[in-house]
Amino acid sequence: MCGIVGLFLKDRALEPQLGQLLSDMLITMTDRGPDSAGIAIYGAATGGRAKVTVQSPDPAEDFDGLGEALKTAGLDAEVTVKSTHAVIAVATDQAHRIRTILAELRPAMRIMGSGDCVEIYKETGLPKDVVARFDVRSMQGSHGIGHTRMATESAVTTLGAHPFSTGADQCLVHNGSLSNHNNLRRELVREGIAFETQNDSEVAAAYITAEMAKGKDLGEALTGALDDLDGFFTFVVGTKSGFGVVRDPIACKPAVMAETDQYVAFGSEYRALVNLPGIETARVWEPEPATVYFWDHEKAA
Amino acid sequence: MPVFDLSRTPLREFNSALHELPSGANDSVFEVDNPRGLHAVAVGIDTPVTVDVRGSVGYYCAGMNDGGTVTIHGSAGPGVAENMMSGKVVIEGDASQYAGATGHGGLLVIKGNAASRCGISMKGIDIVVHGNIGHMSAFMGQSGHLVVLGDAGDALGDSLYEAKLFVRGSVKSLGADCTEKPMRPEHLEKLAELLKKAGAEGVKPEEFKRYGSARQLYNFNIDNADAY
Numbered sequence: 001m002c003g004i005v006g007l008f009l010k011d012r013a014l015e016p017q018l019g020q021l022l023s024d025m026l027i028t029m030t031d032r033g034p035d036s037a038g039i040a041i042y043g044a045a046t047g048g049r050a051k052v053t054v055q056s057p058d059p060a061e062d063f064d065g066l067g068e069a070l071k072t073a074g075l076d077a078e079v080t081v082k083s084t085h086a087v088i089a090v091a092t093d094q095a096h097r098i099r100t101i102l103a104e105l106r107p108a109m110r111i112m113g114s115g116d117c118v119e120i121y122k123e124t125g126l127p128k129d130v131v132a133r134f135d136v137r138s139m140q141g142s143h144g145i146g147h148t149r150m151a152t153e154s155a156v157t158t159l160g161a162h163p164f165s166t167g168a169d170q171c172l173v174h175n176g177s178l179s180n181h182n183n184l185r186r187e188l189v190r191e192g193i194a195f196e197t198q199n200d201s202e203v204a205a206a207y208i209t210a211e212m213a214k215g216k217d218l219g220e221a222l223t224g225a226l227d228d229l230d231g232f233f234t235f236v237v238g239t240k241s242g243f244g245v246v247r248d249p250i251a252c253k254p255a256v257m258a259e260t261d262q263y264v265a266f267g268s269e270y271r272a273l274v275n276l277p278g279i280e281t282a283r284v285w286e287p288e289p290a291t292v293y294f295w296d297h298e299k300a301a
Numbered sequence: 302m303p304v305f306d307l308s309r310t311p312l313r314e315f316n317s318a319l320h321e322l323p324s325g326a327n328d329s330v331f332e333v334d335n336p337r338g339l340h341a342v343a344v345g346i347d348t349p350v351t352v353d354v355r356g357s358v359g360y361y362c363a364g365m366n367d368g369g370t371v372t373i374h375g376s377a378g379p380g381v382a383e384n385m386m387s388g389k390v391v392i393e394g395d396a397s398q399y400a401g402a403t404g405h406g407g408l409l410v411i412k413g414n415a416a417s418r419c420g421i422s423m424k425g426i427d428i429v430v431h432g433n434i435g436h437m438s439a440f441m442g443q444s445g446h447l448v449v450l451g452d453a454g455d456a457l458g459d460s461l462y463e464a465k466l467f468v469r470g471s472v473k474s475l476g477a478d479c480t481e482k483p484m485r486p487e488h489l490e491k492l493a494e495l496l497k498k499a500g501a502e503g504v505k506p507e508e509f510k511r512y513g514s515a516r517q518l519y520n521f522n523i524d525n526a527d528a529y
Binding site: 269 | 360
């Protein structure tokens, strides 16, 4: 199973409630998967700074003095710790250096995602606990995606939880299971992509990253996924200004969408959407199989 | 008329109330408010009750219905009216995948569209969809009728046995061993009856095409091995 949700706000007046709305949507999906949960929120860009979300298996040790250590290494960086995760706001022109520096300073730490806007939080445990741990309810933003996992393809670990980062300001959540992920992983490794887990969804994320690195836009990369990924999938993806949905041609993994003048919402089930404002009069539909859906703030503007 | 507001009353109380009606109880009318996408609303009815559900439901609404009349004034999630034995289920909105799956009898009416696998493995149920249906509908259908006023998706009637399919619009593709067949007077008569029961007005049976099994695959024949 697994439960996935997504919310893309068109009405800026709702932005202060994004964390609240998305948290409730995700918690409603708890019984689709109680193993781990995660959420990606796209907040406002802070001028001149990129955000890097990191996770540590030993936060007390790793986050202690991290800000100072980064300064000593010559980075203009601010560290905000949230439980097992921390967001490092680093000067944009120095962002390319941070992976190497972190690998030296804190080798056990993992980068969950990075970009101008996105913050990614994920842990093992129930959605309600993950939401509380990272204070997701207080988070503001323009759009976000979430996932609650029933593990099938790999171990129940923080790194096996979703969302998976697929590049700067990009991430993906997956409901389903891929059957050609081992082969595809070997091909991607040959192309120089590094993997953290044996998870099939990480391969999907890496595939999309690799295709986009070759010059495709997200819509084209998702269309490519329909040809190159074998198995069952409903994907919800986030980009800096956009939000996309695609289902495999068999489409046995459930999906419901709702759109009003204020938002576009996705849920594995309609239950996840029932608390959204104006849902009674929203256009509610089931996304078609093998069809790429995409919304973009910049293209809409 | 008993009214159950599922935002206040646990679903199990409502379903138990349906199940506790004694056999032969007088016809009863129930109303359900605020179903909010809940699963298994009004499953296992075995007396001729009438249930009006005001809102949209999740998985398996009205499953295993035997004699009840259930109307969903909203849309339905996957598996609505699954394995219906008898009675009637009406969905005013759309239905998700595998609506009416494995149904043995009764009538399922979907006023909007149905998603994939509508009527999969149907075994005697009659299904009338006012809109379109998705791919792999009536897969392995054994008996009963599937009537579609709109269009059908890919692989209609794949591996079909003796279910009869009637489609008014286009069929994206036929599944293995499903073929168009001539419409004979008895088919037009049956179609007229089903359209009337399903409240489809202004639609003539002559506007439909009939599809059925070519009967080449359902008994194994070594010459057909490539088709499986």
